[in-house]
Amino acid sequence: MNLERLREIQDEIANRVTISEPGEIEYVAGIDTAFFRYSGTEYAVSSAVLMSYPGLELLKVESVVDTVDFPYIPTYLMFRESRTAIKALKKVLREKTVVMVDGSGLAHPRRCGIATYIGVELSLPAIGITKKRLCGEVAGEGDVKKLIVDGEHVGYEILTCRRCKPIYVSAGNMITPDKALEVVMNCLRGYKLPEPVRMADKYSKKVKSEYLSDLQSSI
DNA sequence: GCGACAG
DNA sequence: ATCTTGTCGC
Numbered sequence: 001m002n003l004e005r006l007r008e009i010q011d012e013i014a015n016r017v018t019i020s021e022p023g024e025i026e027y028v029a030g031i032d033t034a035f036f037r038y039s040g041t042e043y044a045v046s047s048a049v050l051m052s053y054p055g056l057e058l059l060k061v062e063s064v065v066d067t068v069d070f071p072y073i074p075t076y077l078m079f080r081e082s083r084t085a086i087k088a089l090k091k092v093l094r095e096k097t098v099v100m101v102d103g104s105g106l107a108h109p110r111r112c113g114i115a116t117y118i119g120v121e122l123s124l125p126a127i128g129i130t131k132k133r134l135c136g137e138v139a140g141e142g143d144v145k146k147l148i149v150d151g152e153h154v155g156y157e158i159l160t161c162r163r164c165k166p167i168y169v170s171a172g173n174m175i176t177p178d179k180a181l182e183v184v185m186n187c188l189r190g191y192k193l194p195e196p197v198r199m200a201d202k203y204s205k206k207v208k209s210e211y212l213s214d215l216q217s218s219i
Numbered sequence: 220g221c222g223a224c225a226g
Numbered sequence: 227a228t229c230t231t232g233t234c235g236c
Contacts, residue, residue: 081226103226113225130226
């Protein structure tokens with residue numbers, strides 16, 4: 001599978017993106033993936049959390065461990081972690097849920113970050129969250145600046161806590177950049193990352209360490 | 220050619 | 227992302 005073909009796949013996904021106002025939001029899901037190698041094999045641990053919105057009560061946590069075959073290549077992250085992530089996500093999904101993914105949405109050279117891919121593939125509203133800017137330019141001043149990619153306003157760079165570096169929010173699918181920003185703001189609880197992503201990150205690392213110690217004690 | 224480059 | 231101790235600061 002060459003990059004040219006993978007690029008075509010991303011272009012196809014990008015063409016299926018919908019930018020619209022999602023309906024009523026009752027839940028918000030978060031998804032994150034951790035990695036580790038064991039006996040020469042690489043594994044991915046994806047954890048998905050489901051929280052009420054806007055109350056943010058933790059309702060469900062599900063994790064999936066899988067082997068990984070694709071390397072990390074900037075702008076091709078979806079081919080590395082989406083399979084495991086989608087498996088975990090499907091276990092917590094309900095109607096009226098917006099998904100928050102640890103990765104770009106439309107803030108991607110071909111408008112196809114992993115959040116967009118997951119959103120289009122599962123046909124649901126998705127938001128991309130990253131701690132580093134993959135591409136685009138930042139415009140404006142203050143704690144909330146616009147993120148522009150190829151002249152298109154796809155999301156925002158926001159300062160979620162003073163003394164912290166900013167995070168990047170972008171629409172993934174079936175949501176507008178402004179609505180994505182609103183949902184993320186409503187999921188902030190004093191930490192750098194919005195709760196759904198922060199919780200998913202925490203659980204993926206927890207399950208990873210438990211899984212590793214199980215493997216090592218079963219020798 | 221050079222620099223940039225999510226997780 | 228991951229490998230890693232102490233350490234600065236709220």
